[in-house]
Amino acid sequence: MESENPVIISYSPAAVLNLFNNSISVNQIKRIVQLKGIYLQGKGNQYSGYFYDFFRDEASDAAITILVPPLIRNEMRPNKTVTVNGFVTRRVINSSGSIQIQLTVTDLVEQTQNKYNDDDLRKIELMQQKAVNGYRDVYSWLKEKIINEEPFKVGIIIGKTGIIDNDIKHQLRESIGFYDLNFHRINLISEEEIVTTLDRLNNENYGVIAVSRGGGDNLDIFNRFKIAEKAVTLRSLFITAIGHKDDVTLLQKVADKSFITPSELGQFFNDVFNHTVEELHNSKARLIESVKLQLSANYEKQIDNLNEKLKANEELRLSTAKSLELVYQEKLVMLNGQLASEQKLQSERIGLLNEQITDYKTQVTELSGRSSVNWTMLIIAVILGLIIGYLLKGN
Structure with missing residues (x-):
């Protein structure tokens, strides 16, 4: 089953502020509360029938804006500890994206000398x-x-x-x-x-x-x-x-x-x-001891490394020598084989030459024999010719 895509709702900044403003709900908003603090006057400008002044804690910087009607404000003295009745309101400040808590004053209950004077404050x-x-x-x-x-x-x-x-x-x-x-x-x-x-x-x-x-x-x-x-x-x-x-x-x-x-x-x-x-001396002593231990450990490590390198070099040397020996033996065997092959080939060549020489000797002998027969026949022919000539001449 395919899920439906959620609907995205678009709000303006003012709408978000009012959304949260309307969602804030405390019991003190629904009834009159009493507030006590040091009364500080604002700029003195009246808005919608109220003056925007302040109440500050007697022993901290916490403060709250109060909306004071003109008649009550005339009775209140700045920098005095004042107790008033009123109801909590909220004000949305669009420019800063904030919600300000305020108190709208309904009655002046008490006005006394401050616990702290101006010098104390x-x-x-x-x-x-x-x-x-x-x-x-x-x-x-x-x-x-x-x-x-x-x-x-x-x-x-x-x-x-x-x-x-x-x-x-x-x-x-x-x-x-x-x-x-x-x-x-x-x-x-x-x-x-x-x-x-x-x-x-x-x-x-x-x-x-x-x-x-x-x-x-x-x-x-x-x-x-x-x-x-x-x-x-x-x-x-x-x-x-x-x-x-x-x-x-x-x-x-x-x-x-x-x-x-x-x-x-x-x-x-x-x-x-x-x-x-004292700490410095102890630290130096500990530092020196630490350096000694570290140097000793480093020296031992270096010696171990050198020993390992020597061992590796020796193993490499032996391995190399062994490898060279094997290569030498292999090459020697190969050369001996090549030499034996060359000797065999040479022997075969010599045998072949000997056979050829024997053949040549045979041929020479045959030729020599053939040459002797021819000369004899020639001599006999000459003699016969002379005899025949002589006989003919005699005749």
Whole structure:
């Protein structure tokens, strides 16, 4: 039985979008729902009796478009945490081939102060930006520099009267000869001076920049948005060691690596150096042993190959000699046969010649005999002629 060809239905892009739009069905579309978020105003243009504004999560970037009637919009304040009632709608966007989820506001339920103020939101956005850019692996970066013996500069920003440089140097111990440490003394309570110094060291191509200070309170300076923003944009790796265990500042949160005390920073540098050198020595030892084993294996393999070649050559030589011997014997037999044939032929030729000579001798003898008879007859004839002549004359 022949199968029928399926009918191909042709759709336009708009038809496909509307097909999926009509197929989406959730219970929340059929009833009023409550939505809570930070209210953000749109461009302020009204379409079909609604303003197109936004609701954003308090602690993330998730957002949804809301359609707000003018009367309710007048009561809503931007950047406030707002709770509204409404119903979920969908909007087909033909130009991008997408379906947008929206909320049409019907009631304003509550409007309260945000859980986070504007500065907090900016800090959250900055930490999100750092997360997107990525926290760089300081340990691996230092390890690579040590292995490749690539020089780099470490700029450590400390207070003008601080003595923590000695603490850091003391912890470095024998590794201090490797690190090119440069301490920069500034006023650590000046936002402008900190930002300027970070920017200068970054432009001077320091491999690592660290901000370090001793213990104590007064950490508000390290929560300043401007300083943290500059730290996020640094090309250099950024480290903090600002000496406080419980209160984690914004600057620490955006740093590639943080330490509680300056001594821990020095200890970290020393540990990275020693661990890397130890691993390098072990790796070299393993590499040398591996190379030895590999060379030994290669030499043994080469010797085996040479022995096999010698054996093959010897077998080839013997085989060749044997083959040559067989060829020689065959040729010798053939030559002997040819010689015997030549000798036989020669004997036959000699026999034939002998027979011919005998025949010739016989013929000569016969001829000789025939010649003697003729001469006798001739003589007898002559004598008879003389006698007859004489007789006739006498007569």
